[in-house]
Amino acid sequence: MLKILTTLAVLLGFSTTAVADYTFIVPQKPGGGTSVWAQIVATEMEKYLDEKIVIKHIRGARDIPGFNKFHNELQNDPKTIMVSHGGNGVSFLNEKVDYNYADYESVGLMNLNIIVASRKDHNPYGANKTAFAAGSGMIPEGIAMTLLKCGSGLTTEQYIDCFKRKVNWVKGMSGGERRLAFKRGELNGTRENPAAFKKHVQPTIDKGVAGLWFHHGILQADGTHADDPNYPGYQMEKLFYAANRTAPEGDLYAAYKLVKSFRDGMQKALWVGKNNPNKAKLIAALKQVATNPESAGAVEKKVGKYQWLIGEAGDAHRDTLMKLITPEALSTLVRFNNEAFGIKAVYKDTLLAQK
Amino acid sequence: MIEMIAALIGGVLYGLLIGIIPAAGATTGLVALFGVISYFAHEPYLGVVFLMAVVAASTTGDSFTAILLGIPGANSAAATMVDGFPLAQQGRASYAISAAVTTSTVNGLLWGCLVFLLLPWYTSLLMVLGIPELWAFTVLALATVGFVSTRFWFRSLCAIALGIFLGMVGVDPNTNEPRYTLGWFYLEDSIQIMPVVAGLFAIPELVNGLLTKSRTATIVKSEVLEGMRVVWQNRWLGLRGGFIGAFIGLLPGLGGAMADWMAYGSAVAANPKERFGNGNIKGVIGPEGANNAQKATSMIPTVLFGIPGASFAAVLMSLFMYLNFELGTPDIALDTEFFTSMTFGFLGATILVAFLCIFLIKPISYITSVPYKYYFPVLLTLIVWTAMQYTGGWEDLAMLAIFSALGFFCKYYKFSRPALLIGFILSDKIEKLSIQMLALYDVDSLITRPIFLILVLCILGIFTYSFIKKGKIDYA
Numbered sequence: 135m136l137k138i139l140t141t142l143a144v145l146l147g148f149s150t151t152a153v154a155d156y157t158f159i160v161p162q163k164p165g166g167g168t169s170v171w172a173q174i175v176a177t178e179m180e181k182y183l184d185e186k187i188v189i190k191h192i193r194g195a196r197d198i199p200g201f202n203k204f205h206n207e208l209q210n211d212p213k214t215i216m217v218s219h220g221g222n223g224v225s226f227l228n229e230k231v232d233y234n235y236a237d238y239e240s241v242g243l244m245n246l247n248i249i250v251a252s253r254k255d256h257n258p259y260g261a262n263k264t265a266f267a268a269g270s271g272m273i274p275e276g277i278a279m280t281l282l283k284c285g286s287g288l289t290t291e292q293y294i295d296c297f298k299r300k301v302n303w304v305k306g307m308s309g310g311e312r313r314l315a316f317k318r319g320e321l322n323g324t325r326e327n328p329a330a331f332k333k334h335v336q337p338t339i340d341k342g343v344a345g346l347w348f349h350h351g352i353l354q355a356d357g358t359h360a361d362d363p364n365y366p367g368y369q370m371e372k373l374f375y376a377a378n379r380t381a382p383e384g385d386l387y388a389a390y391k392l393v394k395s396f397r398d399g400m401q402k403a404l405w406v407g408k409n410n411p412n413k414a415k416l417i418a419a420l421k422q423v424a425t426n427p428e429s430a431g432a433v434e435k436k437v438g439k440y441q442w443l444i445g446e447a448g449d450a451h452r453d454t455l456m457k458l459i460t461p462e463a464l465s466t467l468v469r470f471n472n473e474a475f476g477i478k479a480v481y482k483d484t485l486l487a488q489k
Numbered sequence: 490m491i492e493m494i495a496a497l498i499g500g501v502l503y504g505l506l507i508g509i510i511p512a513a514g515a516t517t518g519l520v521a522l523f524g525v526i527s528y529f530a531h532e533p534y535l536g537v538v539f540l541m542a543v544v545a546a547s548t549t550g551d552s553f554t555a556i557l558l559g560i561p562g563a564n565s566a567a568a569t570m571v572d573g574f575p576l577a578q579q580g581r582a583s584y585a586i587s588a589a590v591t592t593s594t595v596n597g598l599l600w601g602c603l604v605f606l607l608l609p610w611y612t613s614l615l616m617v618l619g620i621p622e623l624w625a626f627t628v629l630a631l632a633t634v635g636f637v638s639t640r641f642w643f644r645s646l647c648a649i650a651l652g653i654f655l656g657m658v659g660v661d662p663n664t665n666e667p668r669y670t671l672g673w674f675y676l677e678d679s680i681q682i683m684p685v686v687a688g689l690f691a692i693p694e695l696v697n698g699l700l701t702k703s704r705t706a707t708i709v710k711s712e713v714l715e716g717m718r719v720v721w722q723n724r725w726l727g728l729r730g731g732f733i734g735a736f737i738g739l740l741p742g743l744g745g746a747m748a749d750w751m752a753y754g755s756a757v758a759a760n761p762k763e764r765f766g767n768g769n770i771k772g773v774i775g776p777e778g779a780n781n782a783q784k785a786t787s788m789i790p791t792v793l794f795g796i797p798g799a800s801f802a803a804v805l806m807s808l809f810m811y812l813n814f815e816l817g818t819p820d821i822a823l824d825t826e827f828f829t830s831m832t833f834g835f836l837g838a839t840i841l842v843a844f845l846c847i848f849l850i851k852p853i854s855y856i857t858s859v860p861y862k863y864y865f866p867v868l869l870t871l872i873v874w875t876a877m878q879y880t881g882g883w884e885d886l887a888m889l890a891i892f893s894a895l896g897f898f899c900k901y902y903k904f905s906r907p908a909l910l911i912g913f914i915l916s917d918k919i920e921k922l923s924i925q926m927l928a929l930y931d932v933d934s935l936i937t938r939p940i941f942l943i944l945v946l947c948i949l950g951i952f953t954y955s956f957i958k959k960g961k962i963d964y965a
Binding site for chain 1: 520527530616619620659664665666674675678796797803806810811813815879880920921922924925928
C-alpha cells in the first residue's frame with residue numbers, strides 16, 4: 135500500500151508528462167466510452183508488450199480534432215497509435231475532416247453491432263410518431279426506422295417526407311438523458327451497443343415495458359450484414375423482408391448500409407501510420423489480448439462479445455468498407471442528413487476517387 | 490484497515506490540493522488521475538476510498554481560495570466567494586472559512602448518510618420528474634440571477650445576456666451547424682468552463698492585487714469558534730442550502746454550480762432587509778453546504794443507473810470502470826464492499842478535512858496578509874495549468890486571455906460577474922431542455938403535471954420578486 139501511495143505521489147507530479155513507450159491518442163474527453171475501452175485495451179496490451187502505454191485525450195468538436203492531429207502531425211511517429219470509434223466513421227463520410235482511413239494501417243478493430251429497443255406502450259409501426267433521440271451518431275437508426283416504418287419502393291424524397299411524418303427526432307439529448315427519457319417513457323425508442331444494452335435497456339425489457347425492436351447486423355467480409363447470434367431474427371433486413379415480402383433496396387438502403395458499416399464496422403479501432411516499425415509487435419500483443427480468456431473477458435465486459443479483426447484482417451475490413459462508397463449511397467446519405475435529420479453534411483467526391 | 494486509512498489520507502491531501510488550485514475543482518482533479526488509477530487495479534476498493542476522498546476533500550477545499558483571495562477553487566465555489574472574499578478583506582478570513590467548513594461538513598455528513606437511506610425511493614422520484622420538471626428547475630436556477638445582480642440593474646441584465654450568449658457558442662442543437670464561432674473550429678465544442686471561471690474571477694483579482702502592491706487584509710483576530718457559532722445561529726439557512734444542493738444532485742446532469750447559486754439566491758431572498766456582497770456571513774453559509782450535499786446525492790443516479798449526476802460524476806464513473814466497477818448494473822448494487830468503501834471514503838474524508846481545515850484555518854488565513862507578489866507566480870502558473878486542461882494548445886490560453894480581459898472589464902465597470910457566470914452555465918441546458926420539452930410535450934400535457942406547474946409559479950414569483958427588489962448585492 136505504501137508503495138502505491140508513494141508511486142501515486144510521484145506520478146501525480148508527472149502525470150501530464152509521464153514517460154511512456156507508446157501513446158494511444160483518444161479523440162474524446164476522459165470518461166467517454168471509447169476512452170474507457172482504450173484504457174482497458176492498453177492495460178491488457180501492456181502485459182504482452184511489457185512496455186508502458188499512456189492515453190492522451192485530444193478533445194474537440196464531434197471528436198474530430200484528435201483524429202485530425204494524428205493525421206496531420208503524429209501518424210509518422212512510430213510510438214503513436216490512433217484510437218477511433220464509430221462517430222469518426224460517420225464524420226469521415228459527410229463532414230470536412232482531414233483524416234482518411236486509407237492512409238493508415240490497422241493494428242486491429244472490433245466489428246460491433248448496435249441494438250434498438252422500443253417501448254411496449256408504443257406501436258412503432260402505428261400512426262403515432264416514434265420519439266427517438268437525434269444526433270449524428272443516430273443516423274443509422276434514423277434511416278433504419280424510416281425503411282421499416284415506410285416500407286419499400288419509395289423515392290428518397292418520399293422517404294424524407296415519411297420520416298418527418300412518422301419520426302419525432304428529438305434534438306439536444308445527451309446519452310444519459312436519452313437513457314432516462316426512455317426509462318420514463320418520454321422516448322419510445324432507444325439504442326445501445328450490446329454491453330450498454332444489457333446494462334441500460336435490458337432491465338426495462340425485463341420489467342415488461344419495452345422490447346427488442348431491431349439491430350443492424352454484423353458486417354461480413356463481402357460487405358453484407360449477417361444476423362447477430364445474440365439477438366437472432368431481429369436484423370433490420372429480416373424484419374423488413376417479413377413486413378414487405380421483399381428485400382430492402384434502392385438508394386436509401388445503400389446509404390444505410392454505408393453509414394452503419396462505417397459506424398459499427400469500425401466501432402473501436404487502433405491505427406498506426408504506414409510502415410510503422412512497431413506494427414508487428416503491437417499486432418502480436420493485440421492477438422494475445424484477443425485470445426487470452428482473461429484479457430478478452432476484460433474487453434468483452436465493456437463492449438460485449440464481438441470479433442476482433444487484427445492486422446491484415448483489419449486492413450481488409452477497411453477496404454471492404456471503402457467499396458461501399460458509391461455516388462448514389464453517398465449523395466443519398468448527405469441529402470437525408472441535410473433534409474430529414476437537419477444535420478449539415480457535405481458531399482465529398484474525393485471519397486469516391488480513393489475506393 | 491490501515492491501508493484504507495492511508496488511501497483516505499492520500500485522497501484527502503490530493504483533494505485539498507486540487508480544491509485550493511484556482512478554478513480547478515473535483516472534475517479537473519479526477520481527470521488528472523487517469524494516468525495513475527491503474528495502480529489501484531489490484532486493490533480496487535482502496536481506489537474507491539481514494540477517489541471518494543478526493544471528491545469530498547476538493548469540494549471543501551475549494552472554499553479557501555474563494556474566501557481568501559476572491560478566486561474560486563472551482564466554479565461551484567464562486568457563490569461562496571461573493572460574500573466570503575469581502576469578509577477576508579475586512580480581516581475576518583478565519584471567521585468566513587470556519588463558517589464555510591462547518592457548513593460544508595455538516596451538510597456533507599448529513600447528506601452522505603441520507604444518500605443510502607434515499608436509495609429505495611430514488612427510482613420512483615426519477616420516474617416522476619421528467620423533462621418538463623428538469624426544464625423548470627433549470628429556469629428556476631436562472632431566476633436566482635436577480636438575487637446576485639448589483640445595484641446597477643441594467644448592467645446586470647447586460648451581464649446575464651452576455652453569459653447566455655457565450656453559453657450558446659458552439660453548435661446549434663437544432664440545426665447542428667456552428668453558431669457564433671466566427672469560423673474558429675475550436676469553439677464548435679463550445680466555450681469550456683475552466684477558462685471562463687479563471688478569466689472572470691481569478692486573473693482580475695490576482696493582477697489587481699499585484700498592481701496595487703497590496704495584501705488582501707490583515708488578520709484582525711482568529712475567529713474560528715465564532716465561525717462555528719454563527720453556523721449554529723443560522724442552522725436552518727445552512728440546512729436549506731444543503732437541501733437545495735441535495736435535490737439538484739439527484740437530478741442527473743444539472744450540476745453543482747447551479748445548486749450553489751440557487752442556495753445563494755434563497756439566502757438573499759430570505760433576508761430581504763440585509764445587504765449581500767459586502768461580507769454578509771449568511772452569503773457564505775447559504776451556498777456552501779449545497780456543493781457538498783450535491784456531490785453526495787449525485788452519486789445516486791451515478792451508481793444506480795450509471796447516469797452521471799454531474800460532470801465530476803461522469804469522470805468518476807470512468808475511473809471506477811478502470812477499477813472494474815461497472816456502475817448501473819445489478820452487480821454493483823449487490824457489492825456491499827463497494828458501498829462500504831464509498832461511504833468510508835466520502836464520510837471519512839469529510840470528517841478528516843473538517844479537522845484539517847479547522848486546524849489549518851489560522852495559519853492559512855495569514856496568506857491574506859502576504860503581499861500578492863509572493864504568490865502571484867505560483868497561482869498564475871496553476872491557473873494557466875487549469876485552463877490548459879482542455880486541449881493543451883494555444884487556443885486554451887487565448888480563451889483565458891479573452892475571459893481575463895472580460896473579467897477586468899466587468900470588475901471595474903460593475904457588470905455582475907456572477908450573473909454572467911450563471912447565464913453562461915445555464916443557457917445551454919435551458920436551450921436543450923426547451924427543445925426536448927417542445928418536441929415531446931404540448932400545452933395540454935404540460936398542464937396535467939402538477940410539479941411542473943408549481944415550479945412555473947415559483948419561477949414567475951421569483952422573477953417578479955427579484956425585479957421589484959432589484960439591486961441586492963455589492964459584489965460585481
